[in-house]
Amino acid sequence: MIAQIPVGTEPRACAITPNKKLLFVANYTTGTVAVVDTSARRVVDTVAVGPNPAAIAVTNDGDKDDADETVFVTRFLAEPIPGGPGEGFDTGKRGIVWSFPSASPRTVSTLTLSPIANSGFTADRTAFCPAVAPAPPASDVFCPDVAITDPNSNVIKADPQGAYPNQLGSILIRGGRVYVPNIGAAPEPPIKFNVNVQALVHVVDATARQEAASLHVNLNEQIKAETQPAAADATKTLTRVFGNDVVAIDATRSGSAFFIVSRGGNYVMRAALDANQKLTLNALNVIRFRTGNIPNGIVVSADGRRAYVNNEVNLSVSVLNLETNDVITRDLASAEPPAPGTFAHAVLLGKLAFFTALGVPDNGIFGTPVRDVVPLEHRGKASDNGWSDCASCHPDGLADGVTWIFATGPRQTIPLDAFFAKDNPGDQRISNYSAVMGSITDFNNNARGVQGGTGFAGTPPNPNIHPHGLTQGASDSLDAMTLWVQTVRTPLVPAVNFRLAGFIFSGREVFAAQCATCHGGAKWSKSQVVYRDNPAFTKDPAAGGVPTDPGVNVGIVGAGPQIASYTLGTNTIRFLEPLGTFNPANKLEIRATGAAPLGALGFNVPSLLGIGQSAPYFHDGSAQTLDAVFAAHDLGGGKIATVLTSTQQLDLQMFLNSIDARTEPFPSATDAFLDAVDVN
Ligand code: HEC
Numbered sequence: 035m036i037a038q039i040p041v042g043t044e045p046r047a048c049a050i051t052p053n054k055k056l057l058f059v060a061n062y063t064t065g066t067v068a069v070v071d072t073s074a075r076r077v078v079d080t081v082a083v084g085p086n087p088a089a090i091a092v093t094n095d096g097d098k099d100d101a102d103e104t105v106f107v108t109r110f111l112a113e114p115i116p117g118g119p120g121e122g123f124d125t126g127k128r129g130i131v132w133s134f135p136s137a138s139p140r141t142v143s144t145l146t147l148s149p150i151a152n153s154g155f156t157a158d159r160t161a162f163c164p165a166v167a168p169a170p171p172a173s174d175v176f177c178p179d180v181a182i183t184d185p186n187s188n189v190i191k192a193d194p195q196g197a198y199p200n201q202l203g204s205i206l207i208r209g210g211r212v213y214v215p216n217i218g219a220a221p222e223p224p225i226k227f228n229v230n231v232q233a234l235v236h237v238v239d240a241t242a243r244q245e246a247a248s249l250h251v252n253l254n255e256q257i258k259a260e261t262q263p264a265a266a267d268a269t270k271t272l273t274r275v276f277g278n279d280v281v282a283i284d285a286t287r288s289g290s291a292f293f294i295v296s297r298g299g300n301y302v303m304r305a306a307l308d309a310n311q312k313l314t315l316n317a318l319n320v321i322r323f324r325t326g327n328i329p330n331g332i333v334v335s336a337d338g339r340r341a342y343v344n345n346e347v348n349l350s351v352s353v354l355n356l357e358t359n360d361v362i363t364r365d366l367a368s369a370e371p372p373a374p375g376t377f378a379h380a381v382l383l384g385k386l387a388f389f390t391a392l393g394v395p396d397n398g399i400f401g402t403p404v405r406d407v408v409p410l411e412h413r414g415k416a417s418d419n420g421w422s423d424c425a426s427c428h429p430d431g432l433a434d435g436v437t438w439i440f441a442t443g444p445r446q447t448i449p450l451d452a453f454f455a456k457d458n459p460g461d462q463r464i465s466n467y468s469a470v471m472g473s474i475t476d477f478n479n480n481a482r483g484v485q486g487g488t489g490f491a492g493t494p495p496n497p498n499i500h501p502h503g504l505t506q507g508a509s510d511s512l513d514a515m516t517l518w519v520q521t522v523r524t525p526l527v528p529a530v531n532f533r534l535a536g537f538i539f540s541g542r543e544v545f546a547a548q549c550a551t552c553h554g555g556a557k558w559s560k561s562q563v564v565y566r567d568n569p570a571f572t573k574d575p576a577a578g579g580v581p582t583d584p585g586v587n588v589g590i591v592g593a594g595p596q597i598a599s600y601t602l603g604t605n606t607i608r609f610l611e612p613l614g615t616f617n618p619a620n621k622l623e624i625r626a627t628g629a630a631p632l633g634a635l636g637f638n639v640p641s642l643l644g645i646g647q648s649a650p651y652f653h654d655g656s657a658q659t660l661d662a663v664f665a666a667h668d669l670g671g672g673k674i675a676t677v678l679t680s681t682q683q684l685d686l687q688m689f690l691n692s693i694d695a696r697t698e699p700f701p702s703a704t705d706a707f708l709d710a711v712d713v714n
């Protein structure tokens with residue numbers, strides 16, 4: 035008989051004790067681990083750990099007693115290091131792993147995973163150093179040594195980069211150690227494909243329950259030593275394809291061999307421990323197993339002869355022969371993918387385009403079965419040597435919690451679940467904190483600029499792709515990616531009891547009165563491309579582009595690529611709102627080029643959909659909590675924290691934390707504008 039055991043909200047991972055008496059389930063949005071008695075088939079305890087528990091593992095000391103084991107749980111996103119440099123810096127944050135004894139789950143201890151100071155890659159910091167920069171930098175905070183006057187000094191030109199552990203999505207215990215692969219974040223400028231994300235594996239001593247910092251590795255640093263294949267061969271080999279998103283790990287029972295999944299690279303790499311007990315890929319001869327599309331999980335058989343890899347997009351399992359290092363079957367069907375030509379198939383191809391660090395064809399894909407699309411044949415399109423992909427910073431299409439120093443200034447990654455209204459894809463946000471882009475297609479320039487790829491819209495790329503440019507029809511794969519982004523799901527918020535529901539109801543009323551004009555609307559943000567007839571501009575407005583249909587678009591007021599407001603007749607809707615959160619004197623306020631940042635005109639109102647799960651807040655990540663938001667966010671002549679009573683603030687926070695896709699939204703100022711001008 036099948037028992038349904040309620041555990042918590044958004045269960046993401048589970049692990050069972052060696053004799054299978056207890057099952058531990060990590061509840062991602064509840065922030066708890068449920069302890070299930072497997073024979074009684076019910077939850078016997080619930081442990082509060084902290085935000086976003088993501089991966090879980092239990093030790094095995096080999097005896098018949100399940101009461102003397104230790105459970106390890108990762109927190110998905112990093113937290114700022116107290117007293118550290120903070121958001122925006124390669125060494126500003128740290129990873130968190132919780133642990134507790136299987137017999138007394140409520141005694142949780144927390145251990146931290148440090149950033150690595152030198153990821154094995156360097157960056158040119160010339161633009162940030164006042165004494166050598168060609169143009170004076172807006173801030174010198176990213177200059178390794180402001181005293182250096184020699185423009186050719188390697189201290190500046192080849193500054194070693196760090197990276198902090200982030201997106202701790204898997205965990206493995208072997209030989210007294212805990213292995214935590216993660217997508218390391220290196221947000222410091224410049225934005226360069228090989229110093230943004232790293233393929234890190236952090237290591238913990240399972241007995242001491244402490245990080246073993248000398249054993250942390252950046253697998254990319256090892257892959258760098260591989261020989262670059264000739265251009266003509268590159269699309270036939272995985273050699274020197276970087277680790278991008280390392281999302282799963284397993285090993286033989288003895289720990290003689292480890293297998294780590296590169297999701298965006300469509301491969302599994304084989305590693306072993308070197309004489310110093312560090313993971314090594316044996317870089318001059320890396321063994322890679324090519325999987326189906328978008329592998330996201332691996333399990334090694336008990337005898338160590340086989341491994342099975344789940345391929346999320348291909349709905350298949352790859353079977354690996356670990357004795358001969360061969361792939362036995364790449365796509366053993368686990369389910370039937372949607373038929374070519376269907377809408378579901380197009381969405382799935384869009385998911386592939388978003389998650390692959392290799393590539394997909396620009397056009398002609400809608401009739402191709404998804405398993406017949408071979409990203410390796412399109413290597414170099416999504417990124418340079420498979421370095422990264424959209425999902426590297428947008429896990430599940432959401433956000434990595436990182437403040438990147440980007441082209442317009444310090445910018446928190448924005449989750450994409452509120453980019454489109456779920457009930458109306460025609461209702462789409464103007465994008466980014468500075469309202470500088472107008473579609474998913476515009477982001478093809480990310481694949482090129484940030485990820486170092488050639489992109490998905492022809493070589494040379496379609497000239498109509500630029501800020502506020504072409505939105506549809508640039509290529510099949512970009513149209514498919516647009517469709518997939520429309521499906522990005524907001525995590526469910528845990529249900530609350532009756533008493534709290536009363537506070538939430540009061541908070542809703544405060545929200546309606548104080549916040550809804552800006553944060554209302556189906557997307558929980560008034561930001562919307564309401565000016566008609568996209569593409570709205572002939573070319574990048576920063577480069578002198580004019581609205582393609584001046585008769586309709588003449589009311590756009592912009593500053594460079596920023597869309598500040600739109601007027602039609604006597605009605606105006608403002609998109610950039612200054613809120614007192616921009617402080618040009620803050621040293622973090624600098625662009626990736628070293629120039630002064632955007633922000634003086636205000637910011638494009640962010641969505642509050644799923645806000646309880648997407649800290650830190652603001653364009654620069656300067657608020658880690660809603661309390662910090664309330665202290666800094668203007669509201670009618672004061673700050674939220676001073677204008678509203680403390681009861682109102684408490685109710686409001688309860689309401690904000692409860693917003694998910696099931697919450698009824700409010701009309702926004704844009705809805706009122708559209709009603710008034712009647713162009714809806
Ligand atoms: C290195 C990390 C990184 C990568 C890689 C990345 N993004 Fe982003 N994304 C960000 C950040 C940071 C922002 C906020 C930028 C801003 O406000 O200026 C953002 C914003 C966005 C937005 C705007 C959302 C909104 O509601 O305003 C979209 C859409 C988007 N990204 C899509 C993509 C796509 C598509 C790709 C792959 C081609 C991609 N991103 C790759 C970090 C990244």
Ligand code: HEC
Pocket residue numbers: 467545548549550551552553611612613615616636637638639640641642645648650651652653654660663667669674686690
């Ligand atoms: C005049 C428009 C406006 C009003 C009214 C407004 N906000 Fe905001 N809000 C913004 C803008 C713009 C930002 C982005 C500021 C930044 O990033 O520096 C923001 C940011 C936020 C954030 C952080 C979101 C994130 O993802 O970073 C929260 C939370 C928030 N507002 C809550 C509220 C609440 C609660 C109210 C009502 C008490 C409110 N806001 C009223 C415009 C507004």
